[in-house]
Amino acid sequence: MGAQSAPPQTRAAPPRRRSCSPALGFGLWRRGDKHLNLTALRASNSVPGVNEAGFSRDCKGSLSGRLGNRWGDDVQLISTEMQPVSPPHSPPGLRGEHCVVQNMSSSLKGTKELLVFLGKSLFGVLEALLFTLIPKPRKNVAGEIVLITGSGSGLGRLLALHFARLGSVLVLWDVSTETNEETLRMAQEAGATRVHAYTCDCSRKEEVYKVADQVKKEVGDVSILINNAGIVTGKKFLDCPDELMEKSFDVNFKAHLWTYKAFLPAMIANSHGHLVCISSSAGLVGVNGLSDYCASKFAAYGFAESMLIETFAQKRRGIKTTIVCPFFIKTGMFVGCTTSSPTLLPILEPEYVVKKIIDAILQEQAYLYLPKFLYLMVILKSILPIKTGLLVAEYLGTFKVMDGFVEQKKKDQLKTNSVSDAI
Numbered sequence: 001m002g003a004q005s006a007p008p009q010t011r012a013a014p015p016r017r018r019s020c021s022p023a024l025g026f027g028l029w030r031r032g033d034k035h036l037n038l039t040a041l042r043a044s045n046s047v048p049g050v051n052e053a054g055f056s057r058d059c060k061g062s063l064s065g066r067l068g069n070r071w072g073d074d075v076q077l078i079s080t081e082m083q084p085v086s087p088p089h090s091p092p093g094l095r096g097e098h099c100v101v102q103n104m105s106s107s108l109k110g111t112k113e114l115l116v117f118l119g120k121s122l123f124g125v126l127e128a129l130l131f132t133l134i135p136k137p138r139k140n141v142a143g144e145i146v147l148i149t150g151s152g153s154g155l156g157r158l159l160a161l162h163f164a165r166l167g168s169v170l171v172l173w174d175v176s177t178e179t180n181e182e183t184l185r186m187a188q189e190a191g192a193t194r195v196h197a198y199t200c201d202c203s204r205k206e207e208v209y210k211v212a213d214q215v216k217k218e219v220g221d222v223s224i225l226i227n228n229a230g231i232v233t234g235k236k237f238l239d240c241p242d243e244l245m246e247k248s249f250d251v252n253f254k255a256h257l258w259t260y261k262a263f264l265p266a267m268i269a270n271s272h273g274h275l276v277c278i279s280s281s282a283g284l285v286g287v288n289g290l291s292d293y294c295a296s297k298f299a300a301y302g303f304a305e306s307m308l309i310e311t312f313a314q315k316r317r318g319i320k321t322t323i324v325c326p327f328f329i330k331t332g333m334f335v336g337c338t339t340s341s342p343t344l345l346p347i348l349e350p351e352y353v354v355k356k357i358i359d360a361i362l363q364e365q366a367y368l369y370l371p372k373f374l375y376l377m378v379i380l381k382s383i384l385p386i387k388t389g390l391l392v393a394e395y396l397g398t399f400k401v402m403d404g405f406v407e408q409k410k411k412d413q414l415k416t417n418s419v420s421d422a423i
């Protein structure tokens, strides 16, 4: 467009709106169908009336400036207002050329971040594939201070014996002093040189904090925390006494909050720690006759997973998490429970489960579901129509698994009877 002599600028002239293209950040401005490169204009100083402040306000997105009557040689302009078509993304107060540089560099940064993200994601997938072919290296836990709650029997006791063989320092917590002392003796026989047994009711917050302080003074900073203590009511929801449901939550879930509060700060300070949550398959799918237990195990799972994410987001790479979800195990907790599909959902041997848990901890595996069919079950639950899902559950016999459950009172009675029979 050639130069034209413009009519004299007058204040009475109605202001015409100019728009700034969405590409403002890159210096492109539009007047009608024309685009101008503001940076170039400014560099050649060819727009009378446009000063640095004007550019600066452009970038804020609200230019209302008198531009004079000429944009270089090829653009006609009378006194006008310019407003961006879309809000620019530059921070306020920056000069035009700074906006350009800033937006280009943030665009480059965005591309770089995307490439790093894609590269790391690909690496993660390849690493996982590799470790399905070759075993992942195991960490050394000799000398680590391992605290196990509910160590007086079942999984807790077996875990203690395994860690004893691995040379760890053991801190054993159970509400039952007698059974816990027995585990202590067994751990010493298994080779543990430093074992400390504490009577602690994990359902009581104050008791957890008190015993935790004792542990810190007498043993040191716990580096592997295994929240394993658990109880089960095993009744249909409307038959569950309130206090038993509350107790399920206190032991199976809330105890995890208090133990994390007590031991996580030292792990963070040392940039070293491992948090292990013994949840359950009942923490992945609901089960009839186990409503309070399921709810508490879902809660424990959700809490542990949230803490995994929280420590990751805070870049606390030294803190690891392992969440364990097993189906029924022959420990005595679920005496009388059955499975009608032993191939897909077998009742598990405690030794097998504990070996898998130890492997998962040593290989810093985040999730462990046992048996493997549970991984598929979680996917099926998420994608199948509810009617089909319920049919599958019925076919697998999951509605009946609790029918033969023996309550704790009856278990105790059976134990007493067998002892008196023996006498």
Ligand SMILES: NC(=O)c1ccc[n+]([C@@H]2O[C@H](COP(=O)([O-])OP(=O)(O)OC[C@H]3O[C@@H](n4cnc5c(N)ncnc54)[C@H](O)[C@@H]3O)[C@@H](O)[C@H]2O)c1
Residues within 6 Å of the ligand: 149, 150, 151, 152, 153, 154, 155, 156, 173, 174, 175, 176, 179, 200, 201, 202, 203, 227, 228, 229, 230, 231, 251, 278, 279, 280, 281, 325, 326, 327, 328, 329, 330, 331, 332, 333, 334
């Ligand atoms: N046995 C199974 O079929 C099964 C299946 C999935 C998950 N789990 C979970 O595995 C964990 C271990 O179960 P288990 O089969 O070894 O049961 P278990 O009954 O043999 O052991 C549980 C231990 O926790 C202790 N305990 C209970 N209440 C406590 C409290 N308030 N404070 C401290 N200790 C307390 C008990 O005294 C006992 O020693 C539990 O969290 C359980 O929910 C068990």
